Amino acid sequence: xxxxxxxxxxxxxxxxxxxxxLAENAGYFDxxxxxxxxxxxxxxxxxxxxxxxxxxxxALIDPETGSDEVDLETGISRxxxxxxxxxxxxxxxxxxxSKSLIPTFTASEAGATRIFELCxxxxxxxxxxxxxxxxxxxxxxxxxxxxxxxxKKPEGLYDVVRGGINDLGETLGKFGKDVKxxxxxxxxxxxxxxxxxxxYDQLPEPEEVKQLPAxxxxxxx
Numbered sequence: 001x002x003x004x005x006x007x008x009x010x011x012x013x014x015x016x017x018x019x020x021x022l023a024e025n026a027g028y029f030d031x032x033x034x035x036x037x038x039x040x041x042x043x044x045x046x047x048x049x050x051x052x053x054x055x056x057x058x059a060l061i062d063p064e065t066g067s068d069e070v071d072l073e074t075g076i077s078r079x080x081x082x083x084x085x086x087x088x089x090x091x092x093x094x095x096x097x098s099k100s101l102i103p104t105f106t107a108s109e110a111g112a113t114r115i116f117e118l119c120x121x122x123x124x125x126x127x128x129x130x131x132x133x134x135x136x137x138x139x140x141x142x143x144x145x146x147x148x149x150x151x152k153k154p155e156g157l158y159d160v161v162r163g164g165i166n167d168l169g170e171t172l173g174k175f176g177k178d179v180k181x182x183x184x185x186x187x188x189x190x191x192x193x194x195x196x197x198x199x200y201d202q203l204p205e206p207e208e209v210k211q212l213p214a215x216x217x218x219x220x221x
Contacts, residue, residue: 006048011087012041013038016038020037021073021076021077021080026073028069031072032072035057035079039061049086050153053083053086056082074123077138077142078145078148081144081146081149104155105194107156107196111192115147118185119144119147122186126182131175139167140167143164146160164186164189
């Protein structure tokens with residue numbers, strides 16, 4: 001019952017943010033209002049969810065932060081990704097899965113820095129792309145936000161990171177576009193996380209993933 005109540009509050013916050021995000025001609029005040037409204041059910045959860053969710057919202061709506069419309073729009077995608085992670089964790093707990101059966105990873109300082117760099121690069125590529133529709137862009141941006149959230153944790157969920165490959169595969173299948181700039185970076189993220197897992201670190205990777213240089217401005221995206 002407790003888990004169900006937690007899920008209902010998370011889902012309420014999620015739907016509030018999605019409504020603001022997908023509103024026709026959505027702008028600054030739609031995004032700001034959505035974030036402020038989503039904060040209320042999340043505050044009821046208090047310490048039952050990761051503090052980073054509310055911290056992110058507080059930072060976005062704080063006048064001193066000076067967030068503009070783009071910041072708020074991007075922030076909503078990031079918060080949605082965090083909420084999806086929280087819901088997934090509750091689902092795993094409700095199904096009685098043992099924590100020992102759930103693959104986790106711990107990123108080194110250098111590894112975490114590189115993951116954040118790659119996520120930032122992928123976010124720029126997604127924003128600049130005209131090949132994907134808005135729902136798929138949002139899904140990919142949510143995945144990046146979820147990966148960043150897990151990377152910050154002492155033990156992140158490896159499947160959240162690995163799911164990024166599936167999201168990109170689905171996007172490629174729907175649009176038939178070359179998403180190699182995204183796929184290569186996502187593979188590197190998965191490779192870094194894999195090295196920090198107890199379940200997979202002794203197994204050979206499917207293929208070698210070479211580290212990519214940061215994309216130059218006005219180059220291929």
